Amino acid sequence: MSKSEKKERAEMTIREMGLQDAMNTRIGGWGCKGLSGGQKRGVSICIEILKHPKLLFLDEPTSGLDSAASYHVMSGIASLDQRDGSRRTIVVSIHQPNSEVFQLFSSLCLLSSGKTVYFGPAARANESFTLCRFPCPTLQNPSDHFLKTINKDFEKDYGAVEKERNHASFLTRSVVLTRRSFIKMFRDLGYYWLRLEIYVALCLGLGTLYFDLGFTNESIQARGSLLMFIASFLTFMAIGGFPSFVEDMKMKRKKEKRRKRDESSDEEVEHRHRRQRKSRKEKRRRRSHCYSDDSESDDTNRHHKRKSRRASTLPDSDGSGSDDSRLGRGKKRSEKKSRKRHYEDDE
Known part of the structure; x- marks a missing residue:
């Protein structure tokens, strides 16, 4: 493929991802401002699309984008399925797509x-x-x-579980972090290898300038100047390692914020569950109290009814029944006798 064809394909891919306005913008990093998070995600997608792969995996390509930009990016990805007359398999993991983006999936x-x-x-x-x-x-x-x-x-009902905190010893942490720092410096071209070349060039230059000084009084002053220059140079070169420390401090702050946020969320969840348990206990207590009051009132009503029935049927202490009961029985007897008399008269 010629250089012009490569350039044409790159520009076409940039236009498909909607990055033509940021074509002359640096990607940027921690030291300089550049593309946004969504634009950086689009650049990473463009790099994969340039190769025209038969199988393409994309992990959340629409994160950091609005609905219009998400649809534009996903429609461009969906158009890769049948480009150049060859079918491609595109696997995309996505969270909560809108209805227009959802219709693009087969x-x-x-x-x-x-x-x-x-x-x-x-x-x-x-x-x-x-x-x-x-x-x-x-x-x-x-x-x-x-x-x-x-x-x-x-939301699960967590009990009061004691959190176990397993911390490594100071020696273990020092060894692990020192090893990590050396590996990071070894992999950084500008921090390790370029500085090594500068030191080698400095040694050759200073060795050539101060070669064969002798042992006179002037040589003592020259050696002092050489040592002062080397010490100051090493001091200034050590400042070049500060950017890596700044990145480590940023990472540490992010982890601390995430840990505090997780702890606060756990405390809020536990407090909410505690309040829910307390409210449920209070409801059960009130319900049981209402049931006990109803049962007591029913028992008292039954007891009073039984007393009234016994008072109406049982005889008094002098051996005779109550006046009301005797009157009622006397009326019934007189009514029966009158009915018999009327029946006999009719016959």
């Missing part, structure tokens, strides 16, 4: 807890969830519905 694989929930055509995923009694509501993104359905409840 096949869909849903995972939950490391297990496959669905694998098949993306157009039939909604039908499969409907058969499993999880239909997608109207006017809702299908991908959001699928992820909401397969995700488990991450």
